Amino acid sequence: MDVTADDGEVWGAETSTGSFGAPSPAGQEDAVVIEEPGAFAPPEDHYQRLWNPHRLVYIGGEGKPSDGSERRCPFCRIPRGDDEQGLVVARGELCYVVLNLYPYNSGHLMVLPYRHVSDYTDLDEAETLELAAMTQAAMRTTRAAYAPAGFNLGINQGEVAGAGIAAHLHQHVVPRWPGDSNFLPVVAQTKSLPELLSDTRRRLADAWPGTGATAASRHT
Structure with missing residues (x-):
């Protein structure tokens, strides 16, 4: 034919x-x-073709928990492992900061409680305060390291609202630059990322402020 x-x-x-x-x-x-x-x-x-074969694992659901239990939750598993392997940027007493494995933009961070809770109203007062403080620290750190023009901040509460892993609450911190949304994501459903996640993680961990939460170690 x-x-x-x-x-x-x-x-x-x-x-x-x-x-x-x-x-x-x-x-x-x-x-x-x-x-x-x-x-x-x-x-x-x-x-020109921009190939992003690593995205296929996200499309296929690889690594996504089969249920909402704590035992299968990757957000509960990550802080128990190596910071570099888990892309952990900073650790607090009740919350931690990690790079999104499938980022919308370079420097896309998530702030999460260690505790396996699904709803924002499930956080206790101390967790709520630390989540907010670490979100502010994530913004300051990203500004120091990458000088973005703005941010998208938000929580997708529940699967119907777009949460990929709804069982464990996570706050998104997405840096934005003028012109960072062009025809690629709009037409081709493809995002071009100029930096490896491991390099982004190291850069943000090195820039994390020394007060309050501590930057994640390079090896745990």
Whole structure:
């Protein structure tokens, strides 16, 4: 079957001669054709492709808990492990700060209570105060390290509101820059991230203020 490209050209309708010309005369034995690697690609369409294969694990739900129990919760598991491996940026007494593994923007942080609670109203007074204080510290740290023009702050409360892991409360802190939302996320549902998560985590941990919560160690 012929395939028509966006510009109207037809490709894939190759004849027995190995070209887009006329077929071999009747009775003439077809020649053996060795294709060049580029012959299997579509014609040039003036678009660049940005491949993000790591996103497939998010789409497929890999690592997402099968239920809302504390035993299966990744947000309960992360602070028990290595800070670098878990992308933990800072630790407080009741809450901690971690990079989002599937960030909307570089520097996308989450502030969470250690305790496995799902609703904002389930936090006690001390947890509420520390969550707020660590959110402020996350903003100050991100400003010092990356100088964003603004932030999106918010809690997606419940699955219906968009929470990926609704069983464990988490506050998003997303830095924003002018022009950071372009045709890629709007048209292609793709986000371009200019820095590795491990580098972002190290940069923010190094910039975390020394008062109140402490920056996460590079090794635990």
